[in-house]
Amino acid sequence: MRKLLFLLLALLTLSGRAAGFVTTTLSPDGTPVANTQWYVLTISNNHLLIAGNGTANHIALTYRNATLDDHALWAFVGNETDGYTLYNKAAGAGQVLAAPTNMSANTGGNAYIVLKAPDTQGYTTLWDLVDYSTSGKTDATFANPYLLRVHGNAQAAANNRAGKLAFWTTGTDQGSALAILTPEEANSILAGRTDYQDLFITQPGSKPYRIPAITQAFNGNLIAISDYRPSGADVGYGDVDIKARISKDGGKTWGKELTIANGTGNSGAADCGFGDAAVVADRESNEVLLLSVHGQTPYWNGNYPNGNPNPVARFRSFDGGETWTTYEDITEQIYAPFKKSTQGMIKSLFFGSGRLCQSSRIKVGSHYRVYGAVAAHPNGNRVFYSDDFGETWHVLGSVDDLPAPKGDEPKVEELPNGNVVLSSRVLGASDRLFNIFTYTDTEKAQGSWSSPVHTANIATGVKATNNQTNGEILIVPALRTSDNAKVYVALQSVPFGSGRTNVGIYYKGLSAPTDYDTPTAFASNWEGRYPVSRMGSAYSTMCLQTDGKIAFLYEEETYGAAYTNVYLPIDLSTLTEGRYTLDRETFVSERSAHLNARLEAFRASIDPARFVLGLGTEQGLKAIQTALAAVTAEPLNPECHAAFNTALEQGGFGAEHQATYQLTHVSTATRLTPGIGTSNVGTAAPAQGESEWQALYDEAKQAFRLYHPATKTYLRAPSGEGNAVGRVATEAHAGLFRFISSVEGISRIKSIAKSNAPYLSLRNNRLVSTAFAQRHEAQWSIVRLKDPTAIPLLTATPDISTAVYDLGGRRIPPTTTGIQIQANGKKTIR
Numbered sequence: 119m120r121k122l123l124f125l126l127l128a129l130l131t132l133s134g135r136a137a138g139f140v141t142t143t144l145s146p147d148g149t150p151v152a153n154t155q156w157y158v159l160t161i162s163n164n165h166l167l168i169a170g171n172g173t174a175n176h177i178a179l180t181y182r183n184a185t186l187d188d189h190a191l192w193a194f195v196g197n198e199t200d201g202y203t204l205y206n207k208a209a210g211a212g213q214v215l216a217a218p219t220n221m222s223a224n225t226g227g228n229a230y231i232v233l234k235a236p237d238t239q240g241y242t243t244l245w246d247l248v249d250y251s252t253s254g255k256t257d258a259t260f261a262n263p264y265l266l267r268v269h270g271n272a273q274a275a276a277n278n279r280a281g282k283l284a285f286w287t288t289g290t291d292q293g294s295a296l297a298i299l300t301p302e303e304a305n306s307i308l309a310g311r312t313d314y315q316d317l318f319i320t321q322p323g324s325k326p327y328r329i330p331a332i333t334q335a336f337n338g339n340l341i342a343i344s345d346y347r348p349s350g351a352d353v354g355y356g357d358v359d360i361k362a363r364i365s366k367d368g369g370k371t372w373g374k375e376l377t378i379a380n381g382t383g384n385s386g387a388a389d390c391g392f393g394d395a396a397v398v399a400d401r402e403s404n405e406v407l408l409l410s411v412h413g414q415t416p417y418w419n420g421n422y423p424n425g426n427p428n429p430v431a432r433f434r435s436f437d438g439g440e441t442w443t444t445y446e447d448i449t450e451q452i453y454a455p456f457k458k459s460t461q462g463m464i465k466s467l468f469f470g471s472g473r474l475c476q477s478s479r480i481k482v483g484s485h486y487r488v489y490g491a492v493a494a495h496p497n498g499n500r501v502f503y504s505d506d507f508g509e510t511w512h513v514l515g516s517v518d519d520l521p522a523p524k525g526d527e528p529k530v531e532e533l534p535n536g537n538v539v540l541s542s543r544v545l546g547a548s549d550r551l552f553n554i555f556t557y558t559d560t561e562k563a564q565g566s567w568s569s570p571v572h573t574a575n576i577a578t579g580v581k582a583t584n585n586q587t588n589g590e591i592l593i594v595p596a597l598r599t600s601d602n603a604k605v606y607v608a609l610q611s612v613p614f615g616s617g618r619t620n621v622g623i624y625y626k627g628l629s630a631p632t633d634y635d636t637p638t639a640f641a642s643n644w645e646g647r648y649p650v651s652r653m654g655s656a657y658s659t660m661c662l663q664t665d666g667k668i669a670f671l672y673e674e675e676t677y678g679a680a681y682t683n684v685y686l687p688i689d690l691s692t693l694t695e696g697r698y699t700l701d702r703e704t705f706v707s708e709r710s711a712h713l714n715a716r717l718e719a720f721r722a723s724i725d726p727a728r729f730v731l732g733l734g735t736e737q738g739l740k741a742i743q744t745a746l747a748a749v750t751a752e753p754l755n756p757e758c759h760a761a762f763n764t765a766l767e768q769g770g771f772g773a774e775h776q777a778t779y780q781l782t783h784v785s786t787a788t789r790l791t792p793g794i795g796t797s798n799v800g801t802a803a804p805a806q807g808e809s810e811w812q813a814l815y816d817e818a819k820q821a822f823r824l825y826h827p828a829t830k831t832y833l834r835a836p837s838g839e840g841n842a843v844g845r846v847a848t849e850a851h852a853g854l855f856r857f858i859s860s861v862e863g864i865s866r867i868k869s870i871a872k873s874n875a876p877y878l879s880l881r882n883n884r885l886v887s888t889a890f891a892q893r894h895e896a897q898w899s900i901v902r903l904k905d906p907t908a909i910p911l912l913t914a915t916p917d918i919s920t921a922v923y924d925l926g927g928r929r930i931p932p933t934t935t936g937i938q939i940q941a942n943g944k945k946t947i948r
Contacts, residue, residue, distance in 0.1 A: 138262035139247075139298045141194045141202070148211030156191040156207055158304035160297045161266075162278045162652045165307050168192075170206045170213075174322055176230035177283040178678025179653055186301055186308070194247075201244035201269035209233050216241040217268050221285060231276055231283045244269035250295050263295035281653030281675035316676055317363050317372060318344040318683040325350060327361070328393075329471045330659050330671040330683045335399040335406055335438035336712075337763035338664060338756040340365040342372070342671055343408070344683045345393040348383065354416035354428070357383030358391035360408075364439055368665045368756035369687050378433055378442045379410065388447065390414040392431060398474035398488055399438075400507055402712050403860075404763065406435040407508040409490060411468040412445065418495070420466020422453045428466045432508060436858060436866070438763075444874050444889040451511055452492075452502070459517040467494035470528040470542075472590050472659035478708055479536045480560050481505075487563075489514065491528035491540055499525035499542050501555065503563060514538065514555055515567050521553045522570045527588035533634050534593065534606045536560060540570075541591040541610060543582075549574035550582055550589075550612065552641045554634075571637040578643045580624045582612040589613075589621075590659040592668070595701035595708075596690060598627060605629040607690065607698050608640070609668070611658040614649060621655035621672050623648045625694050648693045656681060664709070665754045666700045668693060706753040713759075716766060717746055720861045729771050729902035731779075732859030738769020766861065771902070773822055773857050775815035778904040783880040784864060784897040790885065792829050796844035798885035810903060821854035821870045836887025839875040843885045857900065865898045 142154040159168040166179035170189040188208035192215075196202040204215035216234035219242055221227055234241050250263035266276035275293025277286040286293065299307070318327035331343040342363050349356025360379040363372045379392035390413055397408045411417075412431040420427045430452050431445040456464045469490045477487040483505030490511075491501045499522040501514040515521070522528065525542035533539055538555040550573045557565040573579030582589075589611035596607040606628040614620040626644040627633070634640045650658075654675035663669045668688045673681035690700045720742060724734040745765040749758040773779070781790040788800030789809035801809065811833075812825040824833040831845035835853030846852055855878075859865040867878040875887040879895040888896055 138264075139194060141196060144195060144211075150193045150195070150205055150207075154193045156193055156301070158186060158190055158299045158301055159192050160299065160304070160307070161276065161283070161294045165297065165304075166278055166281075166652060167304075167308070168283060170208050171232050174678060175232065176678060177232060178322070178675070179278055179281050179283060180676055180678075186304055190304075191301070196244070198247075201246055203236070203243055204245060206233055214243045215245065216243045217245075217274065217285070218242075221274065229285050231285070242268055246270070247296075247298075263297060265293040266296045267293065278652060281655075281678060313686060315369075315372065315685045316682050317342050317671070317685050318346070318361065318375075319677065320679045320682050321677050322679045324679065326680060327683050328352075328673065328681060329395065329657055330673060331395045331397045331408075331472050332659055332661050332669050332671040332685075333397045333399040333406065333439075333473060334661055334663055334669065335404055335435075336401065336759075337404050337438040338366065338368070338760040339438035339440070340369050340663065340669060340756075341397070341399070341406065341439035342683070342685060343378070343395045343397055345395070347393075348381075349391065352416070353391045353393035353411050354414055354419070356391060356414070357381045358393040360392050360395050360410060360433075362439060366756075366760065368663060369667075369669060369685060372685075376440075378408065379412075379431070379445060381412075386414055388413050388429065389445075392445065394468055394471040396469040396471055396474050396490055398476050401476055401478065401486055401709075402716060404436060404438045405485075405507060406439045407474065407488065408433040408435075408442070409469045409474070409508070410445075412447075415466070417466055417468065417493070420495075422449075422463060422465055423457075427453060428468050430467075430469070434508075446890055448511070455513050455517050456500075461497055461518055461520060464494045464500070465496065467492040467500070470530075470588060471657070472529060472588070473592075473661055475530050475532055475538075477532050477536070479532070482561050482563075489530045489532070489538060491530045491542070493525070493527045498523040498545070499528045499540060501528075501530055501538065501540060512563065514563060515565065519567050521555070521567045522551050525551050525570070526586075529588070529591045531591045531593050531608075533640075534628060535631060535634075537565075539591065539634070539637075539640060541589075542570075543586065543588045544572065550580045550610065550641075552637045554637050554640065568637050571641045573641050576638070576641050579641050580610050580612060580644055581614075583614075583616045587613050587618050587656045589657070592660050592662065593628070594662055594668075594690065595704035596627070596698040597701050598629070598698055599691075599696060603629065604701055604704065605698070607694065608634070609660065609693070610644075611650075611660060611670070611672070613655060614647065618656040619651075619654050620649065621651045621658050621674070623650065623660075623668075623670070623688075623693060625698075627698060645697065646695055648688070648695070650686060650688075651684075654680065662705070663687065664756050664759050666690075666702060666705060702754065710750065710753065713746060713749060713762060716861070717742055720766060720769060723770070723861055723863065730863040731773060731857055731865050731900040731902075732770045732861060733863045734770050734861065738765070741765040742769050770859060770861060772859070773813045773815075773900070774902070775822075776812060777902050778810050778812050778827075780809050780901045780903055781811060781867075782899045782901065783895075784899055785894040786880060786883070788880070788883070790880070790898075792826060792831070792845065793884075796831070796846070797842055798833070798845065800880050800883050800885075816854060819854050819870065821856050823849065823852040823854060825852075833878075835869045835871040836873055836875055836878060838873070839887065839889055840881065841875070841887050843878060843887055859900070863899055865900045866896055867898060 140155045142150045171177040191207040193205045194202045213233040218229045221229040246267045248265045268274040278294045320326045328345045334340045346359045346361045358381045365372045381391035382389050392410045392412045395410045399406045410431045411428050413429045415426045429449040432448050434443045475489040480487040485507040488504045502511045503514045504511050522542050526545040528542040540553045542551045544551045553570040554568050592609045610624045614622045624644045624647045651674050656673040658672035660670045670686045674684050676682040720734045742765045745762040752758050791801040791804045791808045793799035807828045814823045832852030834846045836843045854870045869876040875889040877896045879888040
């Protein structure tokens with residue numbers, strides 16, 4: 119009996135049980151024995167998964183898309199006195215967790231913890247697992263947190279360093295809390311991480327994605343945008359593309375990647391690269407506007423007007439981000455106003471990436487006002503506005519104003535009183551900078567800028583420590599939970615850590631104008647902050663989704679490389695630690711006002727005597743009213759908003775097969791007619807039949823051919839920008855077109871053939887092709903003149919070798935006069 123007890127004690131000594139885990143022993147081949155208890159290791163209070171590094175030079179910490187396979191399973195051999203060796207199940211006996219013996223600086227330099235052979239020179243493979251409370255800190259996230267330290271070295275504690283398993287070598291309190299979990303426990307924790315979605319993924323060694331932007335179109339499409347950098351660097355250094363992904367269900371699932379702008383990489387070319395997208399979706403239509411920098415001039419090398427500024431590109435979508443126009447260069451429009459500035463010319467600039475701001479209060483032109491801020495040198499930020507959704511831009515304030523002379527990459531947001539707040543990354547400093555433009559006349563956009571305020575000088579301000587990184591500013595309507603008062607909440611995202619690490623969101627309530635009437639007031643009294651990332655992370659942006667959540671898109675070293683663009687929907691109550699909830703009544707009523715405005719515009723457009731493509735029908739009105747009722751019942755349901763937009767788009771008159779139309783150019787009030795030869799022109803007073811065009815539907819292609827009966831010719835497909843669009847004599851060579859029509863009865867005619875200029879426009883009174891569908895020259899009013907016949911086109915010469923039938927379906931002799939239907943389906947007339 120005593121011998122048996124001795125053996126049991128010996129086994130317990132060999133296995134060495136510590137609080138929270140059980141050690142194991144090794145088989146003769148050096149691998150843990152068959153009945154080994156394997157564990158999952160996570161570090162930091164958000165459970166970053168520690169898995170084998172494979173061929174990488176570091177272990178990348180991740181907490182999304184975590185796969186608990188053998189690479190994530192660890193076993194312990196040893197004891198508290200002599201130290202522990204950590205074995206990885208996937209690595210087997212050949213490798214164990216190791217730390218370099220030489221370190222530098224308080225971060226250990228590049229002293230990464232990795233898997234190495236047990237006898238690798240320059241590495242130690244013994245570890246101490248110390249109760250975390252000995253660090254002087256507590257962590258309620260874990261039941262039994264530990265510090266993982268190099269055996270015998272209290273100054274070398276494992277730490278999450280920018281998403282990599284590394285060290286902090288000064289002070290025992292600098293180590294990150296380590297959790298030792300069973301696979302079942304780990305599964306229950308990591309399974310709750312489904313709210314994060316990696317939309318644009320950068321793996322170690324792959325070409326990077328950078329610079330996020332996000333917006334939600336009126337039809338409910340949530341559009342996430344990112345640079346893709348084959349060149350590996352910023353715009354100005356080579357090939358950079360702009361990519362997008364769209365969610366049609368409020369961010370639950372995302373479609374495949376699509377290309378908005380494809381950089382050629384051609385040295386010195388205007389289309390060498392495109393990037394740093396700034397985007398906004400119109401609050402009353404499915405239009406989306408995107409501005410970007412392009413070309414191959416690095417920002418600091420720009421020197422307008424001497425031929426090489428950072429040029430500005432404009433892109434548009436008319437269908438909620440699903441298709442985009444090719445770029446239009448608006449560089450001169452943006453730079454030229456400063457030729458008259460007493461501060462001197464701006465040599466180079468670009469719009470701050472992420473979210474352009476659209477006012478919810480000011481509508482002077484065709485659209486609610488849009489704001490965009492630029493990083494510019496010299497003399498820092500300037501702010502622009504547009505009242506026609508980006509067609510023309512104007513400086514907010516005077517061209518002599520310097521809203522933020524030391525401002526770098528900026529953002530702007532509308533304050534609750536309609537004024538504008540500028541938020542900027544500060545060049546060469548470690549804080550944010552705020553300034554406010556106060557209107558004296560909103561219609562004329564007159565007012566003045568205050569003096570900029572640095573948050574580093576304010577104890578209760580936003581802190582951004584040595585990060586040189588842009589963030590986003592957003593203001594949303596809210597209810598304060600303590601008293602249910604209606605307020606607004608300002609949100610500002612920045613990295614919380616030193617350098618580009620630990621991105622999160624600051625918040626503060628705006629309950630009275632005194633909270634935001636001056637830059638100092640706005641910069642003060644931020645109430646709290648919400649951590650989003652616990653690893654290397656940089657740029658971020660956000661918008662308010664139609665379901666009431668904050669759509670947060672940010673850069674992170676999720677896979678150990680810079681950067682993956684991660685999407686996270688956040689509830690305002692969660693973000694503000696329960697202090698505020700979204701004021702759904704204000705949010706919904708504002709959006710519903712725009713929905714009702716669109717319904718009223720559609721109702722006013724109905725005119726049974728005037729058949730114009732896009733204008734409303736009574737039947738369409740009923741469908742729209744039904745869809746609007748669903749939105750009213752479920753105002754934060756994105757599917758209801760999408761159904762409303764679909765009903766609106768489909769509720770008007772569409773083109774009909776064989777109907778005859780007049781195509782009137784809107785801005786010149788001329789009608790499309792044949793010109794000399796095969797050319798086509800606009801004519802003010804055409805002769806009878808000269809301006810009549812027949813729409814012939816091709817069911818297989820789901821598009822129309824435009825046939826001119828008087829000349830027996832068809833419009834051909836358009837080609838390059840500005841090229842004439844002629845006519846052809848045969849159907850086989852005819853172009854195929856689709857009509858994109860608005861409630862106002864304005865149509866764009868788009869070729870389905872692959873072309874960089876697919877739209878029909880009238881320029882200098884000639885029918886030409888263009889890529890710029892937003893221009894007035896591409897707008898048409900298409901009016902139906904004659905009803906279509908019930909029978910498709912009649913063939914002139916009947917084929918008497920086949921059986922023929924009359925309109926009642928009875929077989930008749932081939933020589934019978936009148937309309938015949940042949941056995942092969944052709945309709946003929948004798």
